[in-house]
Amino acid sequence: MTSPKRVGNCLKVYAATSLAAAFVFGPGVAGATEGALGRPVAGTSVLSGIGIVPPDPMTIVSLQQVYLDGSIGASRSVPIAGKASLGAEGKLALTLATVEHVWGGIGGWDFASAFTLPYVWEEVTGTFSVGRVTSSTSDRVSNLYDMYFTPIVAGYHFSQTDHIALSFNFWAPTGQYNPHDLANASLNNWTFVPQVAYTKLVPKYGLEFDAVLGLQFYTRNSATDYQNAPLLTLDVMGLKKFANGFGVGLVMGTVQQLGNDSGPTADKLDGFVGRDFAMGPIITYDTKINGKHPLSASLRWVPTLASTNRLKSTATVQATATMAF
Numbered sequence: 001m002t003s004p005k006r007v008g009n010c011l012k013v014y015a016a017t018s019l020a021a022a023f024v025f026g027p028g029v030a031g032a033t034e035g036a037l038g039r040p041v042a043g044t045s046v047l048s049g050i051g052i053v054p055p056d057p058m059t060i061v062s063l064q065q066v067y068l069d070g071s072i073g074a075s076r077s078v079p080i081a082g083k084a085s086l087g088a089e090g091k092l093a094l095t096l097a098t099v100e101h102v103w104g105g106i107g108g109w110d111f112a113s114a115f116t117l118p119y120v121w122e123e124v125t126g127t128f129s130v131g132r133v134t135s136s137t138s139d140r141v142s143n144l145y146d147m148y149f150t151p152i153v154a155g156y157h158f159s160q161t162d163h164i165a166l167s168f169n170f171w172a173p174t175g176q177y178n179p180h181d182l183a184n185a186s187l188n189n190w191t192f193v194p195q196v197a198y199t200k201l202v203p204k205y206g207l208e209f210d211a212v213l214g215l216q217f218y219t220r221n222s223a224t225d226y227q228n229a230p231l232l233t234l235d236v237m238g239l240k241k242f243a244n245g246f247g248v249g250l251v252m253g254t255v256q257q258l259g260n261d262s263g264p265t266a267d268k269l270d271g272f273v274g275r276d277f278a279m280g281p282i283i284t285y286d287t288k289i290n291g292k293h294p295l296s297a298s299l300r301w302v303p304t305l306a307s308t309n310r311l312k313s314t315a316t317v318q319a320t321a322t323m324a325f
Contacts, residue, residue, distance in 0.1 A: 042278035043253030043302030046235035051199030053110040053155025062322040070311030118145035124182040139182035179223035229259040247284035274309030
């Protein structure tokens with residue numbers, strides 16, 4: 001195994017964009033986990049070069065926008081605000097601003113750290129029954145969301161075409177939370193996310209393959225006594241890049257719940273185990289500002305193709321822009 005002398009000015013979007021991978025939803029729209037989504041949205045965590053940590057010290061700034069409009073039919077009960085709703089509808093716009101610093105390398109490994117400040121707009125509608133009376137209630141929130149931290153990312157270059165990045169990430173419950181609200185700017189729990197990312201380059205044909213595998217471990221929501229089970233997430237992407245800087249590709253992603261949720265509401269719903277699968281196209285563009293600052297942008301649409309106990313969306317759109325200094 002040989003390390004390249006340089007990975008060039010490769011724009012490392014991995015931590016900055018994998019943060020969208022751990023993509024956030026407030027508990028009101030939250031999969032099978034409380035609110036029916038948890039933090040990840042299938043197909044949003046993988047980006048071009050996600051397995052590459054640059055060998056040279058630099059600062060990377062990323063801005064992401066994610067929009068989702070999803071629902072669960074009234075035939076399924078959903079745990080929201082400590083109660084069981086007859087189905088749920090949720091719209092969410094999440095803006096994530098990330099700053100990542102690459103520290104350099106030692107012993108063949110390159111290291112980085114990152115911090116993300118998210119802002120969320122969310123609208124949730126639930127249907128509840130009290131005796132024989134059934135009524136729908138809507139709630140809306142617009143505020144800073146739970147902060148996301150990546151204390152350490154370690155990248156290794158097996159060759160100039162094969163790269164891997166290992167990271168430890170966590171969400172802190174810094175957003176405002178009210179257990180009686182349907183829409184919240186927090187999940188009211190800590191979420192720990194170990195993750196591995198891989199990038200394979202095929203320069204001869206302008207091809208690139210990226211994959212991100214992660215596990216999400218949640219602490220108990222002390223306000224509702226709801227314990228989300230761990231979630232396994234896997235996103236993969238294939239890209240064809242052209243000489244003019246543009247690229248086109250396909251993204252596939254899945255979220256699989258490992259075990260049952262627990263707590264009074266979850267127990268009534270038989271553990272509320274969920275899973276989903278999403279797939280859709282992506283377009284990318286890479287250039288340099290003033291000939292020296294790499295800029296990478298992308299736009300994807302990843303509708304949900306199959307879903308159980310998670311919000312199903314045909315309008316999941318993600319846009320990203322990342323620049324290195």
